[in-house]
Amino acid sequence: MKIFRSHILVCGGTGCHSSGSAEVIKAFAFEVEKRELKDEVQIVETGCNGFCALGPIVVVYPEGIIYMQVAPEDAAEIIEEHILKGRPVERLLYREPVTEEVIPYMNDIPFFGLQELRVLHNRGLIDAERIDEYIARDGYQGAAKALLEMTPEGIIEEVKKSGLRGRGGGGFPTGMKWQFASQSMGEVKYVLCNADEGDPGAFMDRSVLEADPHAVLEGMLIAAKAIGAHQGYIYCRAEYPLAVHRLNIAINQAREYGLLGDDIFGSGFSFDLEVYQGAGAFVCGEETALMASIEGRRGMPRPRPPFPAHQGLWRRPTVLNNVESYANIPQIIVQGGDWYASIGTETSKGTKVFALTGDVNNIGLVEVPMGTTIGTIIFDIGGGIPKGKRFKAAQLGGPSGGCIPVQHLNTPTDYEAITQIGAIMGSGGLIVMDEDTCMVDVARFFMDFCQDESCGKCVPCRVGTKKMLDILTDICEGRGKEGDIELLEEMAAVIKDSALCGLGQTAPNPVLSTIRYFRDEYEAHIRDKRCPASVCSALFTSPCQNTCPVEMDVPAYIALIRANRLDDAYKVLLKTNPFPSICGRVCDHQCQGKCRRGQLDEPIAIKHLKRYITDNASRPTVESIPVTRRERIAVVGGGPAGLTAARDLARRGYSVTVFEELPHLGGMLRYGIPEYRLPRAVLEREIDDIRALGVQFRTNTRVGKDIPFKDIRKEYAALYLAVGAHQSQRLRIDGEDLKGVYGGVEFLRQINLGNGAEVGKRVAVVGGGNSAIDAARSALRKGAQEVVLLYRRTRQDMPAQSDEVAAAEHEGVTIHFLVAPLEVIGVKGRVVGVRCQRMRLGAFDASGRRRPEPIEGSEFVLDVDMVIAAIGQVPDVSFLPKDIPVTKWNTIEVKGNGNGRTQTPAEGIFAGGDAVTGPATVIWAIAAGKEAADEIDAAIRQRNDEPPFQRPEEERIDIPQVIDEEVQEQPQARMLELEGSERVGSFAEVELGYTEEEALRESLRCLRCDMEL
Amino acid sequence: MSNTVTVTIDGREVKAHKGETILELATRLGIHIPTLCYHPRLPLAGACRVCVVEVERARALVASCVFPIEQEGMVIKTNTERVLAARRMAVELLLASGDHNCLLCESNGHCELQDLVYELKIERPRFPAESPGHSIDDSNPMIFRDLNKCILCGRCVRACNEVQVNQVIDFGYRGGRTKIVTAEDRSYAESTCVFCGECVQVCPVGALVENKARFAGRPWAIKKVPTTCTYCGTGCTIDLNIVDGTVVKITGNEDGVTNQGSLCVKGRFGYEFIHHPDRLATPLIKENGQFREATWDEALDLTAEKLGQIKADHGPDTIGGLSSARCTNEENYLMQKFMRAVIGTNNVDHCARL
């Protein structure tokens, strides 16, 4: 054989093929020719390399350097730089999506490194169309051993020992299946290969057939010897032309080499194979339907028994396995069953190939030892979820499988473990779904697939899936009714129990598992006609409005900016939100996460545009509202929840009094959020508007101390407890009570009270949320020379908003990730340092993030003179009388869903905001206040036997219906910010607001999802 | 190897023949299991799932009509809550899968789906019914096909393909669109159908009905009179379906020894002659170029006289006899006997040879 200096392996799998690998090969050939390197460099087209998402893939050996997304134009550079000068072309190398680290060597990329290639051991290494290359990598050795040295019993024994279970989905032990068929009487037997992969998102079989067809042929040959068959068929879907093509080439080459046909290896054993092309009906993956199809009949399953091992194809004993199962066989024979069983779990041995698709960074084919957790596959090999979105669930087993939610990421890939959590291993299609996925819609999608593919023979499947689909469609389109979930469950149970074949029996699985894990999402669709993921478009007008907790009409006010009608835009804002100028600055803008424009380039800067309106429109004057009702209402807590409730109740004619312990109103808006994010004048303005309505404020009044609880209870018809969560959680480490240790909220409160908080020179802030960031940035402004932030997880796990984190770093805050404090060290009662420990990431916790685990011996001491603990907040509920229960998290208990979400078990007492939910966001507090006002009013009216409140007719604001025909890619308009140097020591607002031109430009980007075309 | 196994069915310990189905065993024991796609004359399908029963240790329910008894000690339960839930759901689904307005259906009162709805005590539909919207096949006078009432039991397919082996119809399309189709989904008239009506005979509902018998009489008004088909010597047993003394349709008699319910197009659909106004009810004698009605004695006497005359004048070989395929064997035997022994000639033949 000729020796080459370098091999350039270009992936020719279907994925890379469609991204243009054929052109890349041509370009390389041209360059090699041009530089007269033909004797030194060989170009090889390989089967699928697995990393399909970043194709075309090129690997250069002997170095093993891998290039991604190679275009024909890149060939010259790779030859010139890499092959000739030995300098890998960096811009084409792999970049870790989260850390952005560049990784040149294929095996250093976690995608490849964590895999164990057995079935795929030839992938990307051989030319699938040349049998010699397969043989050179020990191909057909297993067959030779089986045919020349082993008895059928011996082969079956070895396969049994390997513990191999059917990889097509059933997981039936392969050795046993062979044994049944081998013991069946009959001269004529058949070996069949199921290559009718039809699950949406699955392409394992295709890749194996394309990359390594001989492995399947060899596996079948060994099976034939084991059961005594002389004819085999590979049932391959006609939609896989490349696989069929390569199979036919492989069969012909094997025949030429005497590896198929009569008297193979001179053993006297004969076996031949044919490819049968199926028409791509999903049901033909079912064994009896597959055989009916080969027999030339309609692919319809028949009841079993008789089982194929006794009466299969043409009523003869038959063994049917799938592609992956066969591809495992040659190595089991060569290396032995024990070798194969040496990896895996108790009941699931060897490796499993998964087709990783969906919302995951590294789409492709992966092969891992059985037992590898789902989380490892998705996050380590798959590289996590793109665009910083959150993982929601993964569908395993296609339309017959179930979803695996975040709390089960540690589930090992083991047949039994997977079944237990309601999914199935299936053939290995693993579809990752991010937070933008609606699980009801997912269930509907798979049900639609199954009902469409039902062969139509049996009633539960043909009609049952149709009726289930109808119900799911109704739910998705807002016609769901109470009882639908239960009916779906009942139907699912019956269909599973009584359908004829596997297709029908498993069709309800996606519905059952989505109900099991996401019942609340079904309920939201049915009861509130809301699709929380903003997918079911019949249930909302625009995804931004749907996502906003107070349903602000985003497209409307953006359209009004575009029309330069800012006063009207302001009115639109005030319809649903009493604090638009505050929200325009500090809202966590979940709406932007769902903005459809984000799929194209970047989401609309909704928050900035809101601020632009409030900065530039003329403010409508607020008139006081006459008290028309005799019931008086007390609100305890002057934060956003309490103020919103007070405003809404006042507008309904109630006399409302707000009690606030601190000297000023605003709650966290004033005492938590620093001024550089929310100037006080802005806050005052919006609070003044509420005062102007006629709401009474009693500040410096702590209920339970300055005024007894029972007094207000007597005096007021209803009480709304919105006291927030103003106590920092303790670190629970030694030294926490030393001087110089502060809680995050307490620290911020001191600053905002204007009490001149004392700030150290070197400050350590512990925590990863927004208040940790606020504390760190405030400490810097207050004169700290150095601020380090300690966070025990990684950057992508931080609950803080990423732009806030970036701003903090920009201002000079240093963040130590994977570090946790162990002890605050003090000298003479004062902080002098923190002893810390480094962490590593362990298993996934219920939030879908990896749990940090301490690294032994990694302790170190940071010299600091101040420690701020900002790891969370809890409400102070010490003022509450006994009959108002609190939860184990020290939050106030409400009855919850369906029975009034703000009603406490005590009559006439309502609660909401952070005091109920634990620390949340401003906008959720506003939403809570609105809800409370509704429920308090409704309860009072109900008590009085009055009709429910009728919303007064609102001023109609005409929204321009203008839409741009063509959308051009254009990023968000950037927000101008204060220079870093200007921020030091100053609490001046950092974000400077859009100019008219910027706002207009940004408003033009809106896709107007609210418009019906 | 013994050919029986002991099994428990509904708490009774009984001997079963190895290989017989659960349904066969139950029927033998007088245990009623409802069925729908099952038909004793047809190959098994196991499609409707109405006959499901519980078998201990089986992963799911099994269809009793196809499940063979092989295992010693098998424990079968035919009417648990779980079984009834599945049966009821299957029937509810079928009811909702088509256009089952029994008031407008020819099969009302003679419909296995209707019977099951009643037997399983289904009080009101839980699923909105949806007609599949197939067009009605009224392409021929024999078979009227309204697939909106078809429950896709597949009996007609098995009857056509495996009993008559005409291979005219099969399942077509998939999923909710599944439909019994002829080649290229055409009407019966445009297909290779020979109109034996086997499919109509086995259809459990109102999807396939005898076209000419529509609106001719409700099932409960029909009196069935078994007799032998007059068309040929096969001797199929037929049931004359009679309303008020009029034959309104003919169905195959499932107990008929020769035909077990099967018929050909003539036997099943060629009955209009019975009440045809042109049908001869008395013999006619032609006198002076005009027919006149006569009595049988008169007619037979005249024929005997004329045959005797010809034989006397011209010899027996001037007479020939031709008998009809619609006659029975016995009649044909008598015919040749008559020609040979009474007339004295071998000139006798039979129309089936033409």
Ligand code: SF4
């Ligand atoms: S086929 Fe049966 S159930 Fe359907 S309408 Fe006719 S009588 Fe009623």
Ligand code: SF4
């Ligand atoms: S009438 Fe006879 S030939 Fe025609 S479809 Fe029915 S069974 Fe087949």
Ligand code: SF4
């Ligand atoms: S036409 Fe009648 S026999 Fe044929 S499948 Fe439909 S219901 Fe069954």
Ligand code: FES
């Ligand atoms: S009668 Fe048994 S499945 Fe239909």
